[in-house]
Amino acid sequence: MPAEIVILGGGVGGALTANLLAKKLPAGSARIRVVDATGQHLYQPGFLYIALDQANAGWLSRDLRSLLPENVEIIIDKVAKIDTSSRKVNLELGGALNYDYLVIATGSRPNYEGVSGLKEGAYSFYSLTEAERLREALRTFKGGTLVIGVAGMPYKCPPAPVEFAFLVEEYLRKKGVRDKTTIKFLSPLNRAFTIESASALVAPMFAKRGIELNTFVNIDTVDPSNHEVHTLEDEVYSYDLAVLVPPHSGADALLTSGITDSAGWLPTDPKTLRVEEQEDVFAIGDATNLPISKSGSTAHFEAPVIVEQIAAAVEGRVPHPKRSRYGGKVTCFLETGNHQATILVFDYDNPPKPPRPSVVWHGAKWGFNRAYWFTVPKGRGV
C-alpha cells in the first residue's frame, strides 16, 4: 500500500514540500495530497511593491495546479479539524482524509480585529487587498504625519515594515511631498525590529533619512475618528496616514483541534520540525512556534529536512543525520531604498552580519523576485 501523505496549505512550505517529496519518493510508494483553502499560491513579498506602485497584482498569484506535478493531488477546501489520535483531517465542505504522514503548512494571517480601531483607522500591506487600498491612499497623500508601526508580535517578515519605511520615504521624495511629511516609525522593541545587528545598521540610516524611530511603543488601540494611535505606555501618536502591521494568528482549525500553544502556533521541535507529542506530524513555515523569522526563506530551508525524514520512513531506511536536521537557516534581503539593499543570513547559532547596503543586493532581490515562480515553490535549486 502506498503511504498516505497529506500536506495542509499550498503556500511556500506546502508547495515546496509536495514538489520535493514527489521528486524524491520512488514511483508508487506514496500518494501525496495537498489541501489548500483557495487553490491559489501568492508571492507575498510582492505586496510591498503593490503598495508603492511598483508592480501589479497579476505577477503575484498563480494557480497551485501550475506549480505541482500531476502525481500530486490538490483538494481545494478548508481544513476544519485535525484528529491526530485517529490520523484524520476533516474538511469544511465535508469528507475526511486519513494520513500516515501529515505536514502542516497553513501559514499565518493578519488579524485586523486584534487591535481595536486598526481595521477602520489604519492601512497595511499584509494582504493583496490591503496593499491595493494603501496604494490608493498613497497616490492621493499630500503630506502630513505618516505613522508606520507594528501592532503585534510575532508577524511575518520582520524586516518588512523597515523596508516599507525606507521605500515610502523615497516614494514621497519622488512625489515632491517629502518636505511636507513627518515619518514616525513605532517599534514595540528597544530597536527597529527583532534582529539586533540589522537594527543597528538601520537606526543611523533612519536618522539620515529623517525617519523618527520611536522604541518601546506597544500599540493598544487606534482611534479612527481622531486619527490617533494610543499605546499601552499612555502615549498618543496623531497621524494623517497610519500604516500598521496587524497582529498575526495561525489557522483557526489548528487552535480548535487542540494541537497548538495558547497563541495558536504549533509547538515544534526546532531541529526535526516534528510537532511535539504528535506522531508523524510535521510543521513548516509560519505555522510553527519557533523563535525565528516567520518568512518564506525559513520554509524554504525547512522543507528538505521534513522531506528527508518522511522519505526515509517510507523507504524503510535511517534518515541522513545532517539532512534530516534544521539548523535555523534563514536568508532574506532588506531593501533600504535608493536602489540599495542588504542581506541577512543567519541560523540558530549565528546572528546575521549584514553587509553595507548596495545596488548589488537590491539587484539580487529583484532577480529573486523575478525567478520565484520558476524556483522556490517548484523545488528547484533547493
Ligand SMILES: Cc1cc2nc3c(=O)[nH]c(=O)nc-3n(C[C@H](O)[C@H](O)[C@H](O)COP(=O)(O)OP(=O)(O)OC[C@H]3O[C@@H](n4cnc5c(N)ncnc54)[C@H](O)[C@@H]3O)c2cc1C
Ligand atoms: C508584505 C510581506 C513581505 C514579505 N517579504 C518576505 C521576504 O522578503 N522574504 C521572505 O522570505 N518572506 C517574506 N514574507 C513572508 C512569507 O510570505 C511567508 O512567511 C511565507 O509565505 C510563509 O510560508 P507558509 O508556507 O508558512 O505560509 P503561506 O505561504 O502563507 O501559505 C499558507 C497556505 O495555507 C492555506 N491555508 C491557510 N489556512 C488553511 C486552512 N484552514 N485550510 C486549508 N488551507 C489553508 C492558505 O490558503 C495558503 O495557501 C513576506 C510577507 C509579507 C506579507
